[in-house]
Amino acid sequence: MVDEQRYGADALVESLINHQVKYVFGIPGAKIDRLFELLDHPKNPKAPQLIVTRHEQNAGFLASGIGRLTGEPGVVATTSGPGASNLATPIVTATAEGDPVVAISGQVPLKDLFRQTHQSMPNKELFDPITKFSAEIGDPENISEVVANAFQSATEGKQGASFISLPQDVDDAKVTTAALPPLDAPKLGLASGESIAELVRRIKTAKLPVLLVGMRASSPDVTAAIRKLVKKAGIPVVETFQGAGIISHELEQDYFFGRVGLFRNQPGDKLLKHADLVITVGYDAIEYEPRNWNAEQEAVITVIDSTAPQLDKNFQPTTELIGDIAATVSHLADQVENYQPAAESKQYLQDLHTEIEADQQETAPTGKDNLNHPLAVIEALQRRVNDQMTVSVDVGSHYIWMARHFRSYEPRHLLFSNGMQTLGVALPWSISAALVWPNAKSVSVSGDAGFLFTGQELETAVRLGLNTVHLIWNDGYYDMVRFQEIMKYGKDAAVKFGPVDYVKYAESFGATGLRVESPDQLGEVLDKAFATEGPVVVDIPIDYSHNSELGQTLLADQF
Numbered sequence: 001m002v003d004e005q006r007y008g009a010d011a012l013v014e015s016l017i018n019h020q021v022k023y024v025f026g027i028p029g030a031k032i033d034r035l036f037e038l039l040d041h042p043k044n045p046k047a048p049q050l051i052v053t054r055h056e057q058n059a060g061f062l063a064s065g066i067g068r069l070t071g072e073p074g075v076v077a078t079t080s081g082p083g084a085s086n087l088a089t090p091i092v093t094a095t096a097e098g099d100p101v102v103a104i105s106g107q108v109p110l111k112d113l114f115r116q117t118h119q120s121m122p123n124k125e126l127f128d129p130i131t132k133f134s135a136e137i138g139d140p141e142n143i144s145e146v147v148a149n150a151f152q153s154a155t156e157g158k159q160g161a162s163f164i165s166l167p168q169d170v171d172d173a174k175v176t177t178a179a180l181p182p183l184d185a186p187k188l189g190l191a192s193g194e195s196i197a198e199l200v201r202r203i204k205t206a207k208l209p210v211l212l213v214g215m216r217a218s219s220p221d222v223t224a225a226i227r228k229l230v231k232k233a234g235i236p237v238v239e240t241f242q243g244a245g246i247i248s249h250e251l252e253q254d255y256f257f258g259r260v261g262l263f264r265n266q267p268g269d270k271l272l273k274h275a276d277l278v279i280t281v282g283y284d285a286i287e288y289e290p291r292n293w294n295a296e297q298e299a300v301i302t303v304i305d306s307t308a309p310q311l312d313k314n315f316q317p318t319t320e321l322i323g324d325i326a327a328t329v330s331h332l333a334d335q336v337e338n339y340q341p342a343a344e345s346k347q348y349l350q351d352l353h354t355e356i357e358a359d360q361q362e363t364a365p366t367g368k369d370n371l372n373h374p375l376a377v378i379e380a381l382q383r384r385v386n387d388q389m390t391v392s393v394d395v396g397s398h399y400i401w402m403a404r405h406f407r408s409y410e411p412r413h414l415l416f417s418n419g420m421q422t423l424g425v426a427l428p429w430s431i432s433a434a435l436v437w438p439n440a441k442s443v444s445v446s447g448d449a450g451f452l453f454t455g456q457e458l459e460t461a462v463r464l465g466l467n468t469v470h471l472i473w474n475d476g477y478y479d480m481v482r483f484q485e486i487m488k489y490g491k492d493a494a495v496k497f498g499p500v501d502y503v504k505y506a507e508s509f510g511a512t513g514l515r516v517e518s519p520d521q522l523g524e525v526l527d528k529a530f531a532t533e534g535p536v537v538v539d540i541p542i543d544y545s546h547n548s549e550l551g552q553t554l555l556a557d558q559f
Contacts, residue, residue, distance in 0.1 A: 004043075008140040008171045011048055012104070014179035015147040021048045021075050024170040024434065025059035026050070031119065032106030036077070048075065051464070051508040056083055058428050060090025060103065061454065064161075065425075065432025067099040069390070069412050071219055073154045073162075074099075076430070078205065080106040081119030084165070085126065089422060092130040094159035096166040096286055096419035097242065098215045102150050102162050103127075106299040108135065109169040123165035124501035136165035144180045155185065158216070158284065164283040168552060188306060191321035191328045198319055199302050200335045202277055207523020208345035209235050209277035210257075212293075216282030216325060217240035218411035225329035226281060230255050233339040235271060235279075236349055238268040240287040241416040245408040249387075252409070257349070258356055259403060261288040261418050266404070267356045269293055275350060276300060280309075280317075282325055286419040290314035293464065304328055360405065371543035372519050374401040377473065380522050382406060384530050385443060390433035394426035394446035396480045397544055398473040402445060416548040424453030426472055433455060434466035441467050441530060448474040461535040468535045472502055473542040508538035515539040 006066045012035055016024065028036035039050040056078045066074030078084055084105035094101040107113070108120045127134040134154035137146050143166075150162035187420045190196070203209050213226060218265065223246050230237060230251055237247050239259045247256040260267035272278055272293045291314045294301075301317045302472040304311050306325050321328050341349070364375035378401060385391060392415045393402045399416065408414035415433075417425045430444035451472050461468050482495040506513030512532050516539065529536045 006175045007034060008143055008166070008173050008175055009038045009237070011140065011143040011175045011177070011179055012147065012166070012171075013038050013042070013044070015144045016048050016075065017044060017046045017139065018179055018182040019147070020072070020182070022388045023051055024048045024075045024077050025051050025053055025062040026077035026085060027056055027059060027079065027084050029106055030076040030165060031080040031108060032077065032171055033103075034171050035102060035104075035166070036041055039077075041109070044375045051460065053460055055454070056086035057089055057424070058454050058457045058460075060087045060094070060101070060546070061425050061428035062432050062439075062457075063101045063103070064090055064094040064099040065381040065392075065415075066436065067094065067101050067154075068097075068415060068429070069433060069436045071159070073102045073151055075102050076105070077104045078463075079119075080108060080123075080168075081121060084121070084123050087163075088126070088130065091127060091161045091163065093417060093420045093422045093425070095132060095418065098159045098284060099161075099544070100154040100159040100207040102147075102154055102164070104164045104166055106171070107165045107167040110138065110167050111169075113167070124163070127163035130161070132160045133162040134165075137167065137170050140170045140175045141177040143170070143175065144177065148183070154173070181552065188330055189327070189488050191304070191323035195319055195321045196328065196332055196335065197543035199279070199321060199332060202300075202302065202319075203233065203235070203336050204278075205386040206277040207342040208275045208348065209279060209341070210271055210275040211237045212240070212260075212272065212278055212280045212283050213237060213243040213246050214240040214280065214283030214287050216284065217246060218244055218282070220411070221326040222282060222329065223411045225326040225333065226239070227251060229329050230405065232333045232337045234263070234341065235339075236271060236341075238271055240283065241403055241418040242287055243282070244414040244416070245399055245411040247409070249409045250405075254353075259353060260293060262403065269354050271349075271352060272299065277302065279304060281305070281329060283309075285310050285312070285315065285332055288418075302331075346377055360407075363383070365546070367519050367543035368545055369500070369543070370518050371541045372516060372522055373543050373546070374398065374473070376519065376522060377407065377471070377540055377542070378402065378405045380526055381443070381445075381471070384526055386440075387413070388437065388440040389413070390430070390437065390442050392426045392429035392433065392442075392444040394450040395421045395423050396447035396450050396478075397483065397547055397550075398445055398447055398542075399480070402551060418539045423450040426450065427454050427457055427461075430468050431461050431464070431466060434461070434468050435464070438466075441469060444468065444470045446470065446472060448476065449473050451502070452500070455505065456510050458537070460505060466535060467533060469529045470535070470537045472537065472539050474502070474539050475542050475544050476557070479544050479547065485546065487548065502537055502539040506535075509535075511537055513537050513539070516541065
């Protein structure tokens with residue numbers, strides 16, 4: 001029996017199988033069509049499922065959503081030229097925000113790389129500054145090696161994006177080398193015993209230590225270890241936006257002191273300033289710059305992480321515990337068991353918690369002109385979202401309201417783009433969540449501006465039969481820009497656009513479209529949305545007249 005001929009595309013698919021990739025998102029083209037042909041008509045039943053999208057940027061967001069939710073690289077494949085350049089925004093977002101992604105784009109044949117030919121451009125060089133790894137494959141026998149290194153780079157240390165440029169003749173070339181077998185990920189050990197002992201001493205002599213938990217603390221094993229530490233030692237916790245959900249229902253009452261990442265003088269900021277020991281766990285500076293919470297450079301900081309932190313004048317740790325985060329935190333919990341903050345600190349925490357709860361229980365004001373107040377929408381949504389559901393939040397004024405007021409109790413179930421603040425991520429991330437957790441409703445929230453950045457992927461959600469609910473906070477402006485302009489200049493500029501009938505828009509894709517015609521209909525419409533099978537879009541006319549008050553809490557350098 002003669003062995004079937006293998007090509008570059010075969011080696012690539014075999015490598016994806018070896019890395020247990022479940023989905024490849026993308027759009028085909030002539031320079032990479034052999035790969036797409038093989039994905040759409042797989043020889044191996046273990047081949048990833050190909051999901052064709054309506055735009056390469058959105059395919060990249062879908063891949064980064066998989067990476068954020070699972071901790072394993074999402075994969076996106078596109079053709080050459082603009083097929084590759086359209087990936088720039090999701091790739092820079094993934095790298096900045098720690099989401100593992102492997103992106104593959106077609107390229108002109110090797111002989112045309114340095115000619116001015118159709119769709120010829122320096123792919124590798126384009127992605128070098130915005131990825132952890134960028135390579136162009138020059139020999140088909142090396143495909144599996146490049147893929148293996150791309151996956152390794154995307155997942156080690158601070159996770160992020162890797163990019164592979166695949167010339168057409170490499171994709172089409174005959175290959176004899178077997179794909180590299182899957183390898184176990186390297187296992188980090190505990191941080192040094194001496195460093196852990198020093199931190200134990202610091203905690204036991206501190207009047208008020210606090211945990212600042214971030215993006216690399218949101219994996220299941222690290223979350224479990226943090227909850228163990230909090231239960232045993234009674235240490236209060238402040239979450240970053242990407243650390244949302246690390247503190248559970250059970251621990252919320254006594255140990256959750258809000259989120260930080262854009263606001264000034266929030267309870268979390270006050271606690272970080274008041275604490276005599278700040279222990280950052282999996283925290284990345286891009287989530288909430290140290291200059292915002294340690295402007296006076298007085299904080300005593302200890303780092304627990306898997307990778308060395310970025311240092312600056314506002315972030316000078318006295319101790320760095322580098323190693324397996326979960327193992328280090330769990331071991332720390334065993335050493336500081338039964339520690340309690342000082343009596344005066346407990347009173348301070350109680351007063352701070354009272355402030356948090358008063359803010360959380362604030363009655364939503366009535367919206368003006370038959371519109372819905374943001375707090376009313378958040379309250380209504382909170383009542384309908386359970387811990388299994390994922391809520392993906394876009395960027396805009398709604399993002400500020402949601403980050404401050406919406407509660408989440410499981411990690412990686414409330415998603416924000418905080419590093420790049422990238423418009424359009426909400427709907428693609430919601431689709432990713434529906435794929436990862438198909439038995440739970442997936443929710444996304446955007447403004448009317450951000451929705452149309454990626455709204456065409458409604459068709460993808462309909463085609464896949466996913467149970468998603470997307471809420472549009474509709475006001476007719478790029479409002480996050482608008483209200484800041486008004487605060488600075490007393491007027492707005494270049495932020496108004498025309499109306500869209502989002503109900504008809506949704507229906508044109510085969511989704512269900514609903515509209516809240518008056519505030520008293522909000523609950524009824526949301527009940528219908530959550531009870532409806534398949535993708536649903538809800539148009540909610542919003543009252544942003546209170547944004548000027550909200551704006552007083554924003555950091556000055558955000559304007």
